[in-house]
Amino acid sequence: xxxxxxxxxxxxxxxxxxxxxxxxxxxxxxxxxxxxxxxxxxxxxxxxxxxxxxxxxxxxxxxxxxxxxxxxxxxxxxxxxxxxxxxxxxxxxxxxxxxxxxxxxxxxxxxxxxxxxxxxxxxxxxxxxxxxxxxxxxxxxxxxxxxx
Numbered sequence: 001x002x003x004x005x006x007x008x009x010x011x012x013x014x015x016x017x018x019x020x021x022x023x024x025x026x027x028x029x030x031x032x033x034x035x036x037x038x039x040x041x042x043x044x045x046x047x048x049x050x051x052x053x054x055x056x057x058x059x060x061x062x063x064x065x066x067x068x069x070x071x072x073x074x075x076x077x078x079x080x081x082x083x084x085x086x087x088x089x090x091x092x093x094x095x096x097x098x099x100x101x102x103x104x105x106x107x108x109x110x111x112x113x114x115x116x117x118x119x120x121x122x123x124x125x126x127x128x129x130x131x132x133x134x135x136x137x138x139x140x141x142x143x144x145x146x147x148x
Contacts, residue, residue: 041100043079043128047108054114054132058106061126062099070121070130072110077119077130080105113137 048055058079060068068081085101110116110132118133 041083041102042104042106045079045106045108051134053134054111056108056128056130056132058128058130059126060123060128063126065123068123068128070128072116072119072132075110075112075114075116077108077110077132078105079108079128079130
């Protein structure tokens, strides 16, 4: 008999993603299960939206800019990298190691109103910020209505 690892959170994300696609929710965020391929840690991310852009913030403490890659292809934003584990030195012993290390990949489907030519990223103090500008056609426009 094969044992299966139960991950209720992953199941709920999957159901949520399917419901978002079914009802056409504009900002559906799908997280593919790449953790099983690259280790057990994924950086925490926040996704914000205003009238001009979407902003994704990812916590990547103790990482260097060179260790992080960001790309967008066919409506999928990919953030990947590797946080290296500290080496045990002579005379030092670790009594507890709780921080996660290793490779990670986060893939997020971006809304169709993102202008993929106007995506930029900054990395400051361990926080990656990805700015995704909305296309001009998607921005709300006001129309003056004349009353006769």
